[in-house]
Each structure stands twice: as C-alpha cells, then as structure tokens.
Amino acid sequence: MIEKGCHLGILSLIKKWYYHGESVICKGVTMNFIEAIKEAGIVGAGGAGFPxxxxxxxxxxxxxxxxxxxxxxxxxxxxxxRIFADELIKGVMMISAHLEAKKAVIALKGKYKAEITALKEAIAKNGADIEIFELRTFYPAGDEQIIVQQVTGRSVPERGIPIEVGAVVDNVGTVIGIYEALTKGKKTTEKYLSVVGEVKEPIMLKVPIGTSIRECIQSANPTISDYAIILGGPMMGRVVAENDLIDAQIVTKTTGNIIVLPKDHYLIRRSKVSIDRIKHQARSACIQCRMCTDLCPRYQIGHRIKPHLVMRNVWREHTELSTEEFEKSFGDAANCCDCGLCEMFSCPMGLSPRKVNGYMKGKLREKGINVEKNPNPVARGTVDISKVPTDRLIARLNLGQYNGLHAHSCITLHPQEVFIPLSQHIGKPAKAVKNIGDNVTIGDVIAAADDSGLSANIHASVHGIIKDITPLGIRISVN
Ligand code: SF4
Ligand code: SF4
Structure with missing residues (x-):
C-alpha cells in the first residue's frame, strides 16, 4: 500500500504499487487500482465509451x-x-505496471513532430521505458485493430478485442484521466474537445460534461449562422443537421470534436441518402471493381470481409434464401468496423458499401444468425501498401479548405446549466442517486454504475442544484 504524494518519485511509486498489491491511498481513502478507476467513472474517451x-x-x-x-x-x-505530456507518460507507467506489460508504446503519426518532441522529453524526464511508435499518415491508423497490427504485427480476431492478442489499447484522454484519478482522486467531470470547420479558427475547449454543444460552437465564433454539425470526425462521426436536434446535443465523456459545416456540404448531403436508395444504387451501379474490398483495412489484416460481394448480392436479399445462403451472401458484413473508407474514398461509383453492411448486420441480427469468427486471422501481404493517405482522403471529403489549420489556444467554458446523461458508455445506464433539489459539488456521484452489467459512475460536473431528473439524464443549474 502506498500513500500518494509528490515526495515520491514516480518510479518508486510504481515499484511499490506493483509489489504491494496495487493499493493506493487517495484523499485518505484506500482502494485498489481498478476500484479507483471505477470510482472515477472513467470510460474510453476516444470511442464508444467502454468502461x-x-x-x-x-x-x-x-x-x-x-x-x-x-x-x-x-x-x-x-x-x-503537447500540453499534458508529463501526465500522459506517468499514466502510461502506472497502467503498464498494473498490466505487467513488457512493452509500453505510444503510437502516433510520425508527422506530429511537436507532440513527439514533448513526449520524448517527458519520457526522458521520468526515466520511462516507453516506445514512441511512428505511424504513417493514413486512414484509419487509429482504428484499434489496425494500430495493434501495426505495433505488434498481430491481427486481432474477427469482432475480437486487442487483449486476445496480448494488447490493451487506451486513448490519450483516458490515460490522462486515469493518472488524475489515481494521483488526485479526480473524477470524470470535464472534457477537452476541438471545434473546427466553419469557425473563425480551430479552437480547443475545456468544458464541464453536460455543456450544450451550441454553447461550445458559439464560443468558437462560427462563420455561418445556419449550420450542420458532425460530432466526432468526418468519417465516423455523427451528423446532426436539424436545428432542434443540434439544440439538444450536449458534451459527454466521449465527445472529442465538433465539426461545423454548411448544411449543403457534401458530407451532410451524403448522410441523408436513404437506405432504400443506397440499395437501389448498389444493384444498378456497382461495377464489381472490388476497390472497396482491396482497400478495406479489416480485409487487409486478414478478416473475412469482402464488401464487393455483399454489394453483388444485394439483389438477392428478398429472394427465398435459406439461412445458410443468407449467411454466405451477407455474413461478411458482420466484420465491418464502419470506418467508411469504402464509401468515402474507395468506390469510384460513389456507392456506400458501409451502409449496406450496416443494414445487413441488422438483418443478420434479426434472423438470429451468428456468423462464425475467424480466431486466427493473418494480415495479407498487401497490408502495408494498401493504405489511404489522409491528405487524399481530405480532398475527397471536400474538406481541403479546413486542412492544415490547427488549434493554438484553449478556452475554459463555465456554463450556467448542464444536462448530464445517465448513459455515456457502452452497457447499462447509471442509476440516479440524487433527488431534485439536492445541492451537489463537482465530483459528487449523481448516478451510480449499475453493477448488474457494464456500466460507469456519473458525477456532477458543476457546483449547483439538481433541477430535473429524467430517464435520460440529470439537469444541474449552477448556484
Ligand atoms: S468499389 Fe464500388 S463499384 Fe467497386 S465493387 Fe465496391 S461498391 Fe462496387
Ligand atoms: S466501412 Fe468499408 S472499408 Fe471500412 S471496414 Fe467496413 S467494408 Fe471495410
């Protein structure tokens, strides 16, 4: 057991941690490594929010x-x-010690020179044994399974997770959150996010969870008044185009970016095409060139996924197919990770294999078909020569005018009200443990993880009074 304190060097901290059962004392409370992370309500900050x-x-x-x-x-x-390199490195050391990892690696693009310099300085300062793995600039370098294949040379099983090949992957924000939780008892109550696109200049914001997305955009000085947004990145983010729906959006634990775009932008228009039209286009315009398959990142790491075959078979959907035939025709769709490369870059006909795969996944579920998984995929020999350069992708997405602009400043927002969702993670919503009218301070648990399944604690992100509790979330007004 160790007392957390700045008088101890981080290396000795980790050794003691490792050899003494990982118990920590944080703010006078003894708990172990996992309990401290659970207590803080930390979920994957860069993706779907896995606890x-x-x-x-x-x-x-x-x-x-x-x-x-x-x-x-x-x-x-x-x-x-750049800004939290030291915290990130210390967090990596703590997590690696807990995992008993033989290798600790930070994977980022080789072109991120300033970030690599900051990280290397922090590694040297802390005497850390952490490798900087420089990725090429391609999409989707940050797909968890692609990054594992690049770093380890191992392909994660179909629909599997990295631990199946001996790896754990966490996002930058998650690691910093863990460091803050373990050393300061800090809970997950705020987010850093960028606002880009049709704004005066790209900007970073630090905001309490539950802050309105409109408030974030206003603080970034949008250059147009009637806009649509993408929450996340242009490839996998969620498009919100209607004004009343934009009004309802709030910052959650997984929000990392807001793109402001004109409502008639290519990406917004494309998101509105109906699945019936997409299937009709697939039937009538697919030329079976198989570019969607050859550039599919999951195909390249050895997964059984051939979107051109799913597209070829779309016409058969409503014919009398046996369960076996349906699985043979459309089962590959189960291995699609929704990266969007096929529809946004690969297809010369502008078709949408991703959306057809998504549709077919739903049909497989409806029919109760469990597609067999390949537990031992092997990357194809072409894996390193089939990468799509990010610059070419940006041009194809019609985002060239925003490319190369970077956020140089960060603003902290102090909203007068927040609405904090009970479900910001994969799994079961947290259960509200406060009542309307209760006073709360930042870091108070307002909804507890549902221990009957995957779940995560939710904390107050502002000092204030609880104004409303609904099945979706808790509204707090600042005192
Ligand atoms: S890339 Fe487009 S046209 Fe070529 S096989 Fe795939 S869906 Fe069909
Ligand atoms: S979205 Fe397209 S490119 Fe991406 S995994 Fe699915 S089929 Fe492959």
Whole structure:
C-alpha cells in the first residue's frame, strides 16, 4: 500500500504499487487500482465509451496508447500530447505496471513532430521505458485493430478485442484521466474537445460534461449562422443537421470534436441518402471493381470481409434464401468496423458499401444468425501498401479548405446549466442517486454504475442544484 504524494518519485511509486498489491491511498481513502478507476467513472474517451475499470482488469504483454488521431481535422489528442505530456507518460507507467506489460508504446503519426518532441522529453524526464511508435499518415491508423497490427504485427480476431492478442489499447484522454484519478482522486467531470470547420479558427475547449454543444460552437465564433454539425470526425462521426436536434446535443465523456459545416456540404448531403436508395444504387451501379474490398483495412489484416460481394448480392436479399445462403451472401458484413473508407474514398461509383453492411448486420441480427469468427486471422501481404493517405482522403471529403489549420489556444467554458446523461458508455445506464433539489459539488456521484452489467459512475460536473431528473439524464443549474 502506498500513500500518494509528490515526495515520491514516480518510479518508486510504481515499484511499490506493483509489489504491494496495487493499493493506493487517495484523499485518505484506500482502494485498489481498478476500484479507483471505477470510482472515477472513467470510460474510453476516444470511442464508444467502454468502461475502463473492466478493460484494465487484466494482464497484458503490450500497453498501447492510441494517439493516432486518424480522423481528419480533429485536434484534441495532439493538444493533450503537447500540453499534458508529463501526465500522459506517468499514466502510461502506472497502467503498464498494473498490466505487467513488457512493452509500453505510444503510437502516433510520425508527422506530429511537436507532440513527439514533448513526449520524448517527458519520457526522458521520468526515466520511462516507453516506445514512441511512428505511424504513417493514413486512414484509419487509429482504428484499434489496425494500430495493434501495426505495433505488434498481430491481427486481432474477427469482432475480437486487442487483449486476445496480448494488447490493451487506451486513448490519450483516458490515460490522462486515469493518472488524475489515481494521483488526485479526480473524477470524470470535464472534457477537452476541438471545434473546427466553419469557425473563425480551430479552437480547443475545456468544458464541464453536460455543456450544450451550441454553447461550445458559439464560443468558437462560427462563420455561418445556419449550420450542420458532425460530432466526432468526418468519417465516423455523427451528423446532426436539424436545428432542434443540434439544440439538444450536449458534451459527454466521449465527445472529442465538433465539426461545423454548411448544411449543403457534401458530407451532410451524403448522410441523408436513404437506405432504400443506397440499395437501389448498389444493384444498378456497382461495377464489381472490388476497390472497396482491396482497400478495406479489416480485409487487409486478414478478416473475412469482402464488401464487393455483399454489394453483388444485394439483389438477392428478398429472394427465398435459406439461412445458410443468407449467411454466405451477407455474413461478411458482420466484420465491418464502419470506418467508411469504402464509401468515402474507395468506390469510384460513389456507392456506400458501409451502409449496406450496416443494414445487413441488422438483418443478420434479426434472423438470429451468428456468423462464425475467424480466431486466427493473418494480415495479407498487401497490408502495408494498401493504405489511404489522409491528405487524399481530405480532398475527397471536400474538406481541403479546413486542412492544415490547427488549434493554438484553449478556452475554459463555465456554463450556467448542464444536462448530464445517465448513459455515456457502452452497457447499462447509471442509476440516479440524487433527488431534485439536492445541492451537489463537482465530483459528487449523481448516478451510480449499475453493477448488474457494464456500466460507469456519473458525477456532477458543476457546483449547483439538481433541477430535473429524467430517464435520460440529470439537469444541474449552477448556484
Ligand atoms: S468499389 Fe464500388 S463499384 Fe467497386 S465493387 Fe465496391 S461498391 Fe462496387
Ligand atoms: S466501412 Fe468499408 S472499408 Fe471500412 S471496414 Fe467496413 S467494408 Fe471495410
């Protein structure tokens, strides 16, 4: 057991941690490594929000920090690497010690020179044994399975997770959150995010969770008044185009970026095409060139996915197919990770294999078909020569005018009200543990993880009074 304190060097901290059962005393409370992370409500900051206390409750050969930030325009992880390099390195050391990892790796693009310099300085300062793995500039370098293949040479099983090949992967923000939780008892109450696109200049914001997205955009000085947004990156982010829906959006634990775009931008128009039209286009215009398959990153790491065959078979969907035939025709769709490369870059006909795959995944579920998984995929010999350069992708996405602009400053917002969702993670919503009218301070648990399944604690992100509790979330007004 160790007392957390700045009088101890980080290396001795880790040794003691490792050899003394990982118990920590934080703010006078004794708890172990996993309990402290659970208490803080930490979830994957860069993706779907997988509860981190569950992901890290293991041992692993590799601990990999995903700092690739492969989606165009996003600034957040780069900013965190530059500004919080020391915290990031210390967090990596703590997590690696807990995992008993033989290798700790931070993977980011080789072109991120300033970030690499900051990280190397922090590594030297802390005497850390951490490798900087320089990725090429391609999309989707930050896909968890692609990054594992690049760093370890191992392909994660179909629909599997990195620990199946001995790796644990966490996002930059997650690692910094863990460091803050373990050393300061800090809870997950704020987010760093970038606002880019049709704004005066790209900007970083630090905001309480539950802050309105409109407030974030206003503080970034939008250059147009009637806009649509993408929450996340242009490839995998969520498009919100209607004004009333934009009004309802709030910052959650997984929000990392907001793109402001004209409502008639190519990406916004494309998001509105109906699945019936997409299937009709597939039937009538697919020329079976198989570019969607040859550039598919999951195909390249050896997964059984051939989107050109799913496209070829779309016409058969409503014919009398047996379960076996349906699986043979459309089962590959189950291995699609939704990266969007096929529809946004590969297809010369402007078709949407991704959306057809998404549709077919739903049909497989409806029919109760469990597609067999290949547990031992092997990357194809072409894996390193089939990468799509990010600059070419940006041009194809019609985002060239925003490319190369970077966020140089960070503003802290202090909203008068927040709405904090009970479900900001994969799994079951947290259960509200406060009542309307209760006073809360930053870091108070307002909803507890549902221990009957995957879940995560939710904390107050402002000092204030609870104004409303709904099945979706808790509204707090600042005192
Ligand atoms: S790339 Fe487009 S046209 Fe070529 S096989 Fe795939 S869907 Fe069909
Ligand atoms: S979205 Fe397209 S490119 Fe990406 S994994 Fe699915 S089929 Fe492959």
């Amino acid at each position: 981190t206390h569950i992901k890290l409750n293991t041992k692993a050969e590799y601990f990999i920090v995903n700092a690739a930030e492969c989606e165009p325009l996003i600034e957040t992880d780069k900013y965190l690497c």
